[in-house]
Amino acid sequence: MATTDYYQILGVSRTAGQDDIQRAYRKLARRHHPDINREPGAEETFKQINEAYEVLSDDRKRARYDRFGDAWRQVPEGYEGPAPGAGPFPGAGGRRVYVHNPGRGSVGTGLDDLLGGLFGGGFGPATRFSAPGADSEAELELPVEDAYTGGRRRITLQTSAGARGYEVAIPAGVTDGQRIRLAGQGAAGLGGGPRGDLYLVVRLAPHPRYRVEGRDITVDLPVAPWEAALGASVPVDTPGGPVRVQVPPGSSTGRRLRLRGRGMPHPRGTAGDLYAEVRIVVPPQPSAAERALWQRLAEASGFDPRAQRVAAAGRP
The missing domain is CATH 2.60.260.20 (Urease metallochaperone UreE, N-terminal domain)
Structure with missing residues (x-):
């Protein structure tokens, strides 16, 4: 599965309902689960299937993915770019999104220009643009016993700025693939906007018993x-x-x-x-x-x- 098209990964149409998405996910998850499928690459395929389902089963995330395609995680969640009638951004060439620029009306721009403006170019100081930071994800490997009992843990993650420590409240009974939200620990906001959130994706470590x-x-x-x-x-x-x-x-x-x-x-x-x-x-x-x-x-x-x-x- 070289594609990053979540709809193609699950084998559903872009208009598929939640029942169709869930049925497709269950079928593929059973077929590619690493405990069942021992073929090389099965684990990576299983991760892609879970990622696709995580996005498409969440109406809010799905709407952002439909609008921005693969760039949906990088565009701040509070961003309100498209003007009425502009239409969604499909995630690949062709259409344009619209950004409101005070004093100049609505200015058409491609996604590359949009992201360039958000992260250091494109917009001048007169725009006074402000937006929350993007959410981030990292994997958190837990022993079965820690996942069972839960509790507070001190963890260290390697980031682009170096090692950083976090205090994490782990819910009792957290399961593999479940996400733990650390509010305000994601990417920095733009123009004074608040930081995004950090989501820790739980992975249960193999256990001898x-x-x-x-x-x-x-x-x-x-x-x-x-x-x-x-x-x-x-x-x-x-x-x-x-x-x-x-x-x-x-x-x-x-x-x-x-x-x-x-x-x-x-x-x-x-x-x-x-x-x-x-x-x-x-x-x-x-x-x-x-x-x-x-x-x-x-x-x-x-x-x-x-x-x-x-x-x-x-x-x-």
């Missing part, structure tokens, strides 16, 4: 063979601390046990769930007594796991 999908968390649950066969109450680690889960008798590896509400918190809704996935673990070096017991079990039992698997595969 937890696998997070949306607000649901999956964790491996190691159990002994006898616990899986007979059933047992066993501890399981969660980002909120250890809890106990009841393993039903006859559980095999891969069985998922649901702990409702133990996933990522949701400040304004229902928390996600935690799934403990059974993994049967045998003693790596059984003692002589253990080996004797295993041998007695093997002689007494008529269970054939391979026959069970074949029977399950042949079941309609």
Whole structure:
């Protein structure tokens, strides 16, 4: 996906409604999610899909993108350039936007001239132009535990002016791709205008135990063979601390046990769930007594796991 046309990335028309945009996003997100698609470039494609959806699903951002194209982030949000009837700027050549210049009426200009005027050229001092600064974005990588609990964190970002520290309030249960707004921490305004905002895009760091999908968390649950066969109450680690889960008798590896509400918190809704996935673990070096017991079990039992698997595969 070399294009930066958000409509083309999602494969929708420029007049598509929000339902069409959401359906297209879900279809593409499932196809290109890095956990599913292992092809080179899948992660970058997934990021482009998320960026396109983030803009087109927000009516305010979509309107600015439709008007200014790829330059929509650089044009200050408070800018009121086009005069009535001037028409939107499509993002690439052809049409013109109109800027009001006191004493001279409406002056037609191309987008390059518009941006040049906003950022250091074009307009003379008589215009008294003032506008808020542009918003900025940066990625914030968080461990799953920090995303779960939230709280205040001190972070450092590398900017064009060097390293800069920020105090960030992280909401409990923040999810991958969610944005945290730091008001007034974006680009400086023009002509005395206020600074823009800085948006931190959360990225959850890979974790050795937890696998997070949306607000649901999956964790491996190691159990002994006898616990899986007979059933047992066993501890399981969660980002909120250890809890106990009841393993039903006859559980095999891969069985998922649901702990409702133990996933990522949701400040304004229902928390996600935690799934403990059974993994049967045998003693790596059984003692002589253990080996004797295993041998007695093997002689007494008529269970054939391979026959069970074949029977399950042949079941309609």
